[in-house]
Amino acid sequence: MSMMMFLNLPVTDLERSKKFYVDLGFEVNPQFTDDSAACIVLDDGHLYVMLLTHDSYARFTSKSIVDSTTASEGIFSISADDRAGVDALADRALAVGGSFSYEPQDMGFMYSRSFQDPDGHLWESVHMDLSAVPQHLPELPNAAEGSVSPPR
Template identity: 55%
Template sequence: MSQQMIFVNLPVNDLEASKKFFTGLGYTINPQFSDEKAASVVISDTIVVMLLTKPFYATFTDKGIADTKTTSEVLICLSAESRDKVDELVDRAIEIGGTATGKTQDMGFMYGRAFDDLDGHTWEIMWMDPAAVQG
């Protein structure tokens, strides 16, 4: 059985700034699927974020593009290996231009924090104790 993938398409104001932001978080750009209108950000083997300039993004939909500085369009949640990895990624995002958002969620068996990227898209980073998942 093949492994299912997810491609998240996000409109961005400044493609070069967004590429710098996501590579600053440790992700890579796949040049095969990137050009002056789009950048393919590889999060993992099964998760890819397509950063699209707003005019290019608009060619894929008849709907208006949300102003993510004032409107929530989606909450993207990524898992992390540990509580420390949650803090490392969110702290790094804030350090390179992201904005802390929401409250830290600490339920003991689950821990999460969130940031908004340069365009206001919200990224939640979450760790869950594997024993709690099995249990």
């Protein structure tokens, strides 16, 4: 049995957010889309992003909604076939309303670029060459210590 994953994200402006993801090249599944939610198809049959108005999102949790423009709730990574694919998605995100997050990270075997959607949710486009992964992973940069370039 194959599994499906739905990533639920609260958004402040559903139409703006929906447009951002469509402009990135993803499709909307109308079956699960209305005036309080939009289902964005990342990988048909497997991976979806549910954009939910705050009222709609609040029906699923008693926890407060994180202000993703000032706090991190997670980093959501989308794989690309190659480095050019990483750059293409990140460049497209910046061109259609996303914002810069961090400088590209190049570890040789892994290359990534980060961006934020209009609500500040952190996304990363990443390519990993599994055949080149070292036996012992190198130490990763630490944003809290200033070794990762902060947002511009």
